[in-house]
Amino acid sequence: MTPANPNDGSADGKNPQIALVPLTAAFASVASALHAKGFDDAWDEDAIIRLLDVPGAFGILAYRPGDAAKNAEDQPLGFVLMQTVLDEAEINTITVDPDARRMGVGRALLDAVTDRLQECGVNRILLEVAVDNDGAIALYRQNGFSEVGRRKGYYARAGGRKVDALVLERLI
Ligand SMILES: CC(C)(COP(=O)(O)OP(=O)(O)OC[C@H]1O[C@@H](n2cnc3c(N)ncnc32)[C@H](O)[C@@H]1OP(=O)(O)O)[C@@H](O)C(=O)NCCC(=O)NCCS
Numbered sequence: 001m002t003p004a005n006p007n008d009g010s011a012d013g014k015n016p017q018i019a020l021v022p023l024t025a026a027f028a029s030v031a032s033a034l035h036a037k038g039f040d041d042a043w044d045e046d047a048i049i050r051l052l053d054v055p056g057a058f059g060i061l062a063y064r065p066g067d068a069a070k071n072a073e074d075q076p077l078g079f080v081l082m083q084t085v086l087d088e089a090e091i092n093t094i095t096v097d098p099d100a101r102r103m104g105v106g107r108a109l110l111d112a113v114t115d116r117l118q119e120c121g122v123n124r125i126l127l128e129v130a131v132d133n134d135g136a137i138a139l140y141r142q143n144g145f146s147e148v149g150r151r152k153g154y155y156a157r158a159g160g161r162k163v164d165a166l167v168l169e170r171l172i
Pocket residue numbers: 038039093094095096097100101102103104105106107108128129130133134135136138139140142
């Protein structure tokens with residue numbers, strides 16, 4: 001994996017262990033494997049390619065660069081998949097490998113999409129998150145998102161249990 005531009009080599013200038021590249025169809029299997037670690041209803045490669053194919057869609061993949069001297073390969077860390085429509089964007093999904101959580105990867109992905117969206121003239125980001133997903137809600141709140149709605153029974157859990165979704169918004 002090669003960073004798209006030199007500035008992407010360090011996600012936020014603070015953590016040189018996190019590099020970012022555009023998520024293209026070539027990385028669909030990597031993204032699918034990451035998704036399976038984050039969600040029960042994992043998306044396969046085809047689903048990821050289809051979502052990336054929609055006009056206005058884009059994704060960013062985070063990885064830890066390998067050390068060639070030690071023959072260590074790049075390690076995928078997480079990814080985010082976005083959908084833009086005119087001046088709004090939605091987070092389709094964001095996930096970080098369980099072994100790489102609480103290291104700033106999620107924040108780095110959100111920072112990167114925000115930069116890109118601002119360049120494209122997008123001024124509003126929306127997302128849905130399950131009310132019981134405390135970690136994700138904490139990440140979003142910490143990144144300036146606030147609640148603008150609630151969808152009753154939006155997510156179906158094992159055993160048929162329904163869970164509400166919060167609709168969060170961030171103006172950028
Ligand atoms: C939600 C998720 C993407 C967060 O990724 P992450 O890389 O661990 O997040 P970061 O390390 O960048 O966290 C940034 C801040 O968000 C908050 N945060 C993130 N995860 C948290 C958790 N589990 N509990 C409490 N706060 C959390 C903290 O404020 C954290 O800063 P700190 O570590 O300095 O305290 C990750 O937990 C994940 O992949 N979950 C499974 C998939 C998922 O639920 N995706 C969201 C669907 S809507």
